[in-house]
Amino acid sequence: MKVSVIIPVYNAEKYVSHAVESALQFDEVYEVILIEDHSPDNALPICQALSEKYERVKLFQHPDKGNHGAGASRNLGLENATGDFIAFLDADDYYLPNRFNAEKELFKDPSIEGVYGAIGVHYYTEKAKKQFYYIFKDRLTTVYKKHPPKEVFPGQLYLRGSFGLFTLDALTIRRESLKKLNYYFKAHLKLHQDTEFLLRLSYYLDLYGGIIDQPIAMRGVHENNRITQVDTKKIDPATTKLLLWKEVNNWAQNEKNLSPEIKLHIARMYQSFQIAMAPMLKKWILVTKYLITDYHSISSGIYNINFRKRLFF
Incomplete structure (x- = not known):
């Protein structure tokens, strides 16, 4: 099993090293692809140092070295991935030691095109916990029970509240299966491009539940990640939801x-x-x-x- 882990990097100088090293702990991880998205902080030299230190870490930027957002950065990562499987990780999140335990077994069946699991929550500061605990609490983000793959798309579409949901950090996909999609992430969506991608993915691919009763990765919550921008009205949530459903x-x-x-x-x-x-x-x-x-x-x-x-x- 050769996994390409794609990490878009923007404004994550404090966290990206931890994210990368959490992926490198696995023999299954064939490469870690960093897409540095013209960060205003010190992320680029940190990414350069990581790519020099670790042979499996590969660093890319957009051709114009500009800022193009998470969707375009993940697309660039997909274009450069060479592993048989694709996994994603946000630069301020990290994998746990059980990240690929279920995947190693499930992907022995060639008909399985993707596996999803559960993620937990890590608050980097007490301030972040106080501010955003009401959103995430300490619960898992997961599909609540294992379903046949044909039920995953309608479950995500109709029953999100009772069905649950999975996220990119806990998803592993056969790279060959991505050919079923006409396109990857919609780069013009500044927010929710992952939601749109996962919805289409669950329609075209046969996705199976892996470990869903405990986290296999952790979402890092801090004052400067995207959810804080929505909460502080830097990004209008109503507008972004409208654009999502338009797409x-x-x-x-x-x-x-x-x-x-x-x-x-x-x-x-x-x-x-x-x-x-x-x-x-x-x-x-x-x-x-x-x-x-x-x-x-x-x-x-x-x-x-x-x-x-x-x-x-």
């Missing part, structure tokens, strides 16, 4: 083998986010209009009463 709907309507019932369900999901976003979009249009036509009144503090009524009530 899922585009895929569903163009997938000829998808049932009409599933296509309708996905279309309704997308429409529900459109409806939810409509009042917000109207307010932004209103703000833009007033900034253009009545900027002097707004900037001078003489607020138009009608503007305030329409914006806030």
Whole structure:
């Protein structure tokens, strides 16, 4: 079993060494592919040092050496992977010693195209725990019981709350099976590109549960990871969910083998986010209009009463 572990790196100078070394502990890991995504911190020299220290660590950047996001970085990793299997790891997360225990056995069956497991939570600081414990608590992120592979896609689509879900950190895929997908990650999605990818993946591939009653990897929670950006409104969660379901709907309507019932369900999901976003979009249009036509009144503090009524009530 030769596994390529793909790690996109952005703003992770404090964590990437731990992530890499947690992957290198396994003989099954054939290579660790670091995609340095023009980090504003000291991540690049740390990645360079890791690639020089460890023969199995390979470092890549985008051709223009710019910042292209997690989706594009994972795509670049997939293009350069040479192992028979693909695994993913975020640069601020890490693998546990049992990461590939189930995979080593399950992948002896050539019909199994992917295996997913459970991940736990590690809070790097007390501040992070205090701030984000209400989101993750100490629970596992996992599919709650083992299901036949044909139930995984509808379970993820219809029953996420009761079915559970799996994440990239706990997923291992046959590289050959990825040819069933027309494309990998949608790079233009700044958030939820992993959710969109996993949904399509569970439709095209036969995925099996591995270790789901204990973690095989840990999600690192700290003040500067993506979930904190959503929480502090640096990224608007409503907008990102709307963009996610727009992409899922585009895929569903163009997938000829998808049932009409599933296509309708996905279309309704997308429409529900459109409806939810409509009042917000109207307010932004209103703000833009007033900034253009009545900027002097707004900037001078003489607020138009009608503007305030329409914006806030």
